[in-house]
Amino acid sequence: MSEDKVSELATPALVVDADALERNIALMAAALPGDRLRPHVKAHKCTSLARRQAAAGHHRFTCATIRECEGMVAAGLGEDLMLANEVLDASRIGVLLEAGARVTLAVDSAETVDAAARGGVREVIIDVNVGLPRCGCQPADAGRLAELARGRGLSVRGVMGYEGHVMIVEDPAERARQCRESMEQLVAAAADVGGELISAGGTGTYDCNTWATEIQAGSYALMDAQYNRQGHAFAQAVFVLATVISTAAEWSVANAGLKAFGMDHGNPEIGGSTVWFCSDEHTTFSPPRPVGDRVWLVPAHVDPTMAYHERLYLYSGDEVVDCWPIDLRGW
Amino acid sequence: MSEDKVSELATPALVVDADALERNIALMAAALPGDRLRPHVKAHKCTSLARRQAAAGHHRFTCATIRECEGMVAAGLGEDLMLANEVLDASRIGVLLEAGARVTLAVDSAETVDAAARGGVREVIIDVNVGLPRCGCQPADAGRLAELARGRGLSVRGVMGYEGHVMIVEDPAERARQCRESMEQLVAAAADVGGELISAGGTGTYDCNTWATEIQAGSYALMDAQYNRQGHAFAQAVFVLATVISTAAEWSVANAGLKAFGMDHGNPEIGGSTVWFCSDEHTTFSPPRPVGDRVWLVPAHVDPTMAYHERLYLYSGDEVVDCWPIDLRGW
Numbered sequence: 001m002s003e004d005k006v007s008e009l010a011t012p013a014l015v016v017d018a019d020a021l022e023r024n025i026a027l028m029a030a031a032l033p034g035d036r037l038r039p040h041v042k043a044h045k046c047t048s049l050a051r052r053q054a055a056a057g058h059h060r061f062t063c064a065t066i067r068e069c070e071g072m073v074a075a076g077l078g079e080d081l082m083l084a085n086e087v088l089d090a091s092r093i094g095v096l097l098e099a100g101a102r103v104t105l106a107v108d109s110a111e112t113v114d115a116a117a118r119g120g121v122r123e124v125i126i127d128v129n130v131g132l133p134r135c136g137c138q139p140a141d142a143g144r145l146a147e148l149a150r151g152r153g154l155s156v157r158g159v160m161g162y163e164g165h166v167m168i169v170e171d172p173a174e175r176a177r178q179c180r181e182s183m184e185q186l187v188a189a190a191a192d193v194g195g196e197l198i199s200a201g202g203t204g205t206y207d208c209n210t211w212a213t214e215i216q217a218g219s220y221a222l223m224d225a226q227y228n229r230q231g232h233a234f235a236q237a238v239f240v241l242a243t244v245i246s247t248a249a250e251w252s253v254a255n256a257g258l259k260a261f262g263m264d265h266g267n268p269e270i271g272g273s274t275v276w277f278c279s280d281e282h283t284t285f286s287p288p289r290p291v292g293d294r295v296w297l298v299p300a301h302v303d304p305t306m307a308y309h310e311r312l313y314l315y316s317g318d319e320v321v322d323c324w325p326i327d328l329r330g331w
Numbered sequence: 332m333s334e335d336k337v338s339e340l341a342t343p344a345l346v347v348d349a350d351a352l353e354r355n356i357a358l359m360a361a362a363l364p365g366d367r368l369r370p371h372v373k374a375h376k377c378t379s380l381a382r383r384q385a386a387a388g389h390h391r392f393t394c395a396t397i398r399e400c401e402g403m404v405a406a407g408l409g410e411d412l413m414l415a416n417e418v419l420d421a422s423r424i425g426v427l428l429e430a431g432a433r434v435t436l437a438v439d440s441a442e443t444v445d446a447a448a449r450g451g452v453r454e455v456i457i458d459v460n461v462g463l464p465r466c467g468c469q470p471a472d473a474g475r476l477a478e479l480a481r482g483r484g485l486s487v488r489g490v491m492g493y494e495g496h497v498m499i500v501e502d503p504a505e506r507a508r509q510c511r512e513s514m515e516q517l518v519a520a521a522a523d524v525g526g527e528l529i530s531a532g533g534t535g536t537y538d539c540n541t542w543a544t545e546i547q548a549g550s551y552a553l554m555d556a557q558y559n560r561q562g563h564a565f566a567q568a569v570f571v572l573a574t575v576i577s578t579a580a581e582w583s584v585a586n587a588g589l590k591a592f593g594m595d596h597g598n599p600e601i602g603g604s605t606v607w608f609c610s611d612e613h614t615t616f617s618p619p620r621p622v623g624d625r626v627w628l629v630p631a632h633v634d635p636t637m638a639y640h641e642r643l644y645l646y647s648g649d650e651v652v653d654c655w656p657i658d659l660r661g662w
Contacts, residue, residue, distance in 0.1 A: 010662070086577050086586075087576065109577065111622040112576070112622070133581070135577035245416070245419060245466065246417050246439050246443075246467070247440070251464050258593055259593075262590075263594045263635070276464060280373055280635065281395045291419070303590070303611050307639060310661050
């Protein structure tokens, strides 16, 4: 197998349409230029891809893990990172700051403020719960928490609040209405907290969230079957390329399965086919195709799909134009 | 964070109870000694764990990918590997054979027989469909396919057929009945094919599949929530250890999520708690617990869970006794 041609790549292979990726990045950069977008690297876990986002004008990034922060700093992309997640041991962030990076850490409790201060963190953002039952303090507690942080010598850059429960609403009008509800709470908390940042949003609300000063979208660059159903202008750019290894009267089997796809949003999709189920290394689908046929599978959920793969192949037509390591995996 | 104590491990961490693992391995080795078991490494993807299975008397292993074969050979465990999966480019197996390993390749079509012959494979096994809509030829075609393989100079070691649709049947009597149905087809195909191997089964049928000459079980060593519901004697040995990073009036959030768990069988389980949902790096559950509490999560499906992690920590009590790389990931 050669790595020069898509048609000759060993499968399963994670492949990204270079033109679609560039169009998605350009489209988002036009809608949310520069610091209006803080791209979330958890969606792709790839510093080479983050570098394309930086080339489009975005120099502030969002991370979900300390490992993502470390990798971004190592790649020279640590100008203004936000770890939009709570940690109880921030010492590895302190190390990054000592080396000259800028990392702002989310806090939502006295314990996480304490962890930030003990770990050598200098800047925090108050994480506010805006309706998703996950992290974030109650909106009414945000001001008190900011005071607590300032009392520990931490600089408070503002508030963040992820309206994740809104991302999956398929009707745009209803999505916008629920987004407003969430952001009204966040804006009220921002008034209590102070600071310059109101950080929120994602690919599902990038076009209706007009309250946040910056949007933490990530999925838009590569997309997935879930977000495709929302009718955004972004094109599907990432696929798992597989090969039909077995075929029967009523079905065929492609050689990519549960270890190649995040499955929480359901099965991957194959255009024109019905996916029956996935096993560890297989996807059974119909109608059947000849053994040897290439199959292009669209992940249902891009983030946990990327986390399974060591590398992606960037392609244009049948040419493999680059190979990028998925270098932000793990913790 | 120290790596000497479980209570001080950075989270999320994949942890394995050393005593439970050894008991599971011993229990299976008593039920299916030596070559009666051909442990499937896809369930753990860890050559250090495979070495424990070899120490219990099993020297033949099952693999699902060429990468798993390569890793097992590199670890000195390539005495008798079966790649229980179809491939269309077998050249990397040919390389392993040149280096002195023994790998038997599954074939289920003229195309896969041809790929085996072209790739330098010497021994094949006829993969027979016994009811799961996945790979495998029709039982009536097995003899013809064996002749085709022999005509290409390949040695045919027998038949394999995975009754995967039976594994998930929770009632033991019904599971045994469906297993018999599948295996009667496989035994009939074996008579047409010849050879010494009838390879089948898994953790769900290890105790009722009396037709196969060898059982390809893998999950028994570490177990998962799905198999626990079948009431086997194997103990849960693998957990994802997480930490409560945020807590609210009605829920808490642990710092392990979609990138730490194979999700196709549903959410991970937490003893005494209700899991609400998982996000990329979070599991929301109730009732709430204090920030900083450790949470032990049982994966719903062990195989795709292992594939997300770089390493596992083997523990006994609060002592971390070893750290094993999950070295068979990727393709």
